[in-house]
Amino acid sequence: MTRRTVTSRLSDNIIEILKDIGPVLYYGSYWVTYALKSFPDEELREVASQCASRQEMRIVEERMHSLMALHHPNIVECKQVFVHNSLLYYRTKHYSRSLEHEMRQNLREGRRMSEEQILHVACQIAQGLAYLHDPKKKSRTGYPLPVISHGDVCPANILVSESKDQFVLANCGVWCNKLFGLVSTISKSYTAPEVLCGQEGNPAADMWSLGVVIYELSTGKLNEPGGERGWGELSEVPSEHLKQVLSHLLLVNPAERATAKELSAIIDGLGRLVSNQTNEYQCSSLTVRQNKHDFTNQEPEATPLYVLLSSGAKALVDAVCESGMDATGLGISWSRRSGKEASAHVTRRKECWTPKM
Known part of the structure; x- marks a missing residue:
């Protein structure tokens, strides 16, 4: 099969997809998402570039092709990517809004x-x-x-x-x-x-x-x-x-x-x-x-993070240690604000990590 034949088939596929565009589902400042009439479980997003050249659009297309390898429940799954008339299109699973x-x-x-x-x-x-x-x-x-x-x-x-x-x-x-x-x-x-x-x-x-x-x-x-x-x-x-x-x-x-x-x-x-x-x-x-500490006598809305971490979050500290997070991770972020009040539970877990105060 020649390269020209493959390109021709891809072009035919793109034309068929564009003909299958249905109503607008939702939109942003630089893109519009359409329903696909023949594929109710999918949608097509059309992205406009106001200043990108054709070469730049190809670079983005290649980048999007690499993103098709991503797989995570909180990342939209990209099924197809193509450029047509300086517009970038990609097909994904349909989301209601x-x-x-x-x-x-x-x-x-x-x-x-x-x-x-x-x-x-x-x-x-x-x-x-x-x-x-x-x-x-x-x-x-x-x-x-x-x-x-x-x-x-x-x-x-x-x-x-x-x-x-x-x-x-x-x-x-x-x-x-x-x-x-x-x-x-x-x-x-x-x-x-x-x-x-x-x-x-x-x-x-x-x-x-x-x-x-x-x-x-x-x-x-x-x-x-x-x-x-x-x-x-x-x-x-x-x-x-x-x-x-x-x-x-x-x-x-x-x-x-x-x-x-x-x-x-x-x-x-x-x-x-x-x-x-x-x-x-x-x-x-x-x-x-599950946290076994009793918070029933505290107002949930009035519990600062350092209180949560120092008085009732040994489970969280354990989980961070078990997850393999190193000493440059969670400890630095919250210990800056928690001071000595968080040290009691942390020192028990020094074999995992030691936060910088």
Whole structure:
């Protein structure tokens, strides 16, 4: 079979897919997602580039082909990628809506996500980011995959399953600022300060963006960064637990932000505390033994993270040790804020890691 024959067949396939485009499902600032009439369980996303050349679009197409090797329950599965008339298309599993649409519906109906629901969303997205950022991940066939920065974590790029119990990241790693110059296109409200200043996207920038999403879910609105360390004013966040989560993410210095793996562990500990009251929260990023400490006499909303870690999170510490997280991980992030009050449980686990105070 000649190369021309293969190319011809691919072109015919692309034409058939484009003819199969159905109604618009949802859209973002630079893309539109369509239903496929012949494939009700799939959808087609059309991405426009305002300034990319044909060669640059081919580079993105090749990058997207490499992303087809990703496999994780919180990362959208990419089934086909192609470029047509300077538009990038990729086929994925169908999701009923985006988190942005869910938030708009909540706003119309005058309601807001509960603390448990926000932790559930944050945990799943943190798990997806932890997978993207992992330098040791491999494809289904076993070959190594590089560290991938998402580059545009925002509600429009978080898709929601029909049952509303699964949240997945779309558009993973598509955009490169130097290649496209799309910082003005991507919503600045979710973009990390260093990226707005011209730096390339990185895993720490993804964590800032996730922090902004959590803030918006918590308060129903966006705010502007301020202060030397980030968003110092979190008074409008109604939950002390969510304030503690945000205090690890909305930091101007990227080196001070929690990693996705650290955040998964932190949310797991907080989620299990909240679930003692509601039994609604589930997160499986780490296998954490059930906490046996009695929190019944404490107000859940008034429990700072350092109290949780020092008084009732031995299970979390055990889980971090069992997961193999090293001394540069979770310990540094929370011990900066917990001081000596967290030392009692930590010193018992020195054989695993010793946090830097």
